[in-house]
Amino acid sequence: MRPEQDDAGALSRRAAAGVEQAADGTEQVTNGTQQAADGFEVDEEVQHALDRLTLLINAAEALSSTLDVDQGLRRLCRTIIPGLADWCAVDLLDDRGRLRRLVVEHRDADVTSPGLDEGLLPAAEGSAASVARALLGVGPVLLTDIPPPKDTDDPLYAREKELFERLAADTAVVAPLRARRQVLGVLTLARTRREAPLTEDTLSLVEDLAHRVALAVDNARLHAEARHTAERLQRSLLPGTGRRVRPPGSVATGTTRS
Numbered sequence: 001m002r003p004e005q006d007d008a009g010a011l012s013r014r015a016a017a018g019v020e021q022a023a024d025g026t027e028q029v030t031n032g033t034q035q036a037a038d039g040f041e042v043d044e045e046v047q048h049a050l051d052r053l054t055l056l057i058n059a060a061e062a063l064s065s066t067l068d069v070d071q072g073l074r075r076l077c078r079t080i081i082p083g084l085a086d087w088c089a090v091d092l093l094d095d096r097g098r099l100r101r102l103v104v105e106h107r108d109a110d111v112t113s114p115g116l117d118e119g120l121l122p123a124a125e126g127s128a129a130s131v132a133r134a135l136l137g138v139g140p141v142l143l144t145d146i147p148p149p150k151d152t153d154d155p156l157y158a159r160e161k162e163l164f165e166r167l168a169a170d171t172a173v174v175a176p177l178r179a180r181r182q183v184l185g186v187l188t189l190a191r192t193r194r195e196a197p198l199t200e201d202t203l204s205l206v207e208d209l210a211h212r213v214a215l216a217v218d219n220a221r222l223h224a225e226a227r228h229t230a231e232r233l234q235r236s237l238l239p240g241t242g243r244r245v246r247p248p249g250s251v252a253t254g255t256t257r258s
Helices: 003-064 069-080 130-135 155-166 200-237
Strands: 087-093 099-106 141-143 171-179 182-191
Touching (some): 003 069, 003 200, 069 099, 069 200, 130 141, 130 155, 130 182, 171 200, 182 200
Antiparallel strands (some): 087 099, 087 182, 141 171, 171 182
């Protein structure tokens, strides 16, 4: 064999080895890219969990910052808007079992104002409204098909649809507020953006959030009851405010012994 042929064979072998190394390198790059992509997915999951934890911590701080129920609920709604929802409403049962809307907060302050949508609501018994079902302990429930308001003989259902229509709810989650095996009220969260709807993945977060709200409301009410009891006891012990107890054998003023 001539030297030129030997040189050509060596070059061919080196070229083949180079191609093989290049293929191996390409495979390594591909594998590295896939690993990086997998790592990015894990990071997204971790970030999602951190965002959820942060929201719950902020909600807990808002609720624990005051014993005033109305103020605490307003602070709560402001912490979850607009990250979790575009607007938020909280309805509570009063001491007579009537449903009262305490808070409605929207990401756009011009859309609603305190007192505009708040106040006593129609009776929930026999109503088809989502809040009525929540008062029975059903939920949290995701609403993805919200019909427009229409004539109905169900006053609470009509009020609910009017609120959804006026605040442009595209999707909503309605959750009962449960504490000590009792339903205290209802939490409603809604999004107006069709491109960023609430989904089934939101339900567990809203359920956790609703539980924290219920505990805060229950604790605030227990504290108020204890304070009122202490005040009544103090008033009863003040001089001149309690009933005088006559000692045995004494005679009441204006009477004579027989």
